[in-house]
Amino acid sequence: MSLSLEGKTALVTGGSRGIGRSIALMLAEYGADVALTYHSSTDAANEVKEEIEDLGRNAKAIQADAVDLDRADEVVSAITDDWEKLDILVNNAGITKDNLILRMNEEQWDQVIETNLKSIFNYSKAVAKPMMRNRGGSIVNISSVVGISGNAGQSNYAASKAGIIGFTKSYAKELASRNIRANVVAPGYIVTEMTDELDEDLLDAIKEDTPLDRAGEAEEVAATVLFLSSDLSSYITGEVLRVDGGMAM
Numbered sequence: 001m002s003l004s005l006e007g008k009t010a011l012v013t014g015g016s017r018g019i020g021r022s023i024a025l026m027l028a029e030y031g032a033d034v035a036l037t038y039h040s041s042t043d044a045a046n047e048v049k050e051e052i053e054d055l056g057r058n059a060k061a062i063q064a065d066a067v068d069l070d071r072a073d074e075v076v077s078a079i080t081d082d083w084e085k086l087d088i089l090v091n092n093a094g095i096t097k098d099n100l101i102l103r104m105n106e107e108q109w110d111q112v113i114e115t116n117l118k119s120i121f122n123y124s125k126a127v128a129k130p131m132m133r134n135r136g137g138s139i140v141n142i143s144s145v146v147g148i149s150g151n152a153g154q155s156n157y158a159a160s161k162a163g164i165i166g167f168t169k170s171y172a173k174e175l176a177s178r179n180i181r182a183n184v185v186a187p188g189y190i191v192t193e194m195t196d197e198l199d200e201d202l203l204d205a206i207k208e209d210t211p212l213d214r215a216g217e218a219e220e221v222a223a224t225v226l227f228l229s230s231d232l233s234s235y236i237t238g239e240v241l242r243v244d245g246g247m248a249m
């Protein structure tokens, strides 16, 4: 058993920036060929693709709105047509549209639920048949500690991230007999462009609630995803691993 992903292929949604970028690079560093999707950051996505190729791996950067079910099928087919199989899926794409319930509008609710939760259904469904044909696979879905504990001002985000946990456990039970594992990583406060947008008071409160007393780095989330993608976690499915400095303990 090893952490090596040599000979494996991976798909990371939202791999152009932040946590997704770190995940894509770390999976490549440990041997996988990596395809990443993005929404609008074409230049950033192509830079990640080049960095993966510099590591001596095959790479693809594919524009695909994660909300689009048909596009998810096309993305997965593009990978399996070229690389024959798909071993690892990391559902990472996500957004925030924060507001207090009384001020939250329908669009803020729908956009967050669709981008963060429907996307997980889209890609998990699209990879099921190829992974069954391949006699196995590993799916890692990026939730959040907010999906475990809730957070004032983030009811849409918390609902989407809690939904990911229920979805993943159901999926893990349905596909375990096909040797397909599905797990959740729930990050706490990680420094990325997404958290740059958060309100200062909210960020201070988050840091105060973190026993390790610091923000996390995207690489620390990526390392956990690497473990759950690799054979080292071969007997783990339906699990939720917090990467949060102890925040939600």
Ligand code: NDP
Pocket: 013, 014, 015, 016, 017, 018, 019, 020, 037, 038, 039, 040, 041, 042, 044, 064, 065, 066, 067, 092, 093, 094, 095, 115, 142, 143, 144, 145, 186, 187, 188, 189, 190, 191, 192, 193, 194, 195
């Ligand atoms: P960023 O905002 O830095 O990056 C988001 C990524 O998702 C980008 O690659 C973006 O693509 C992509 N994306 C957004 N919407 C879509 C869409 N509709 N279709 C396809 N791709 C899309 O976020 P983070 O790196 O901070 O977050 C990554 C994940 O981690 C998210 O699911 C987030 O909820 C979760 N998380 C983050 C935490 C944090 O503290 N940062 C804490 C807990 C969880 P593009 O560049 O093209 O816009």
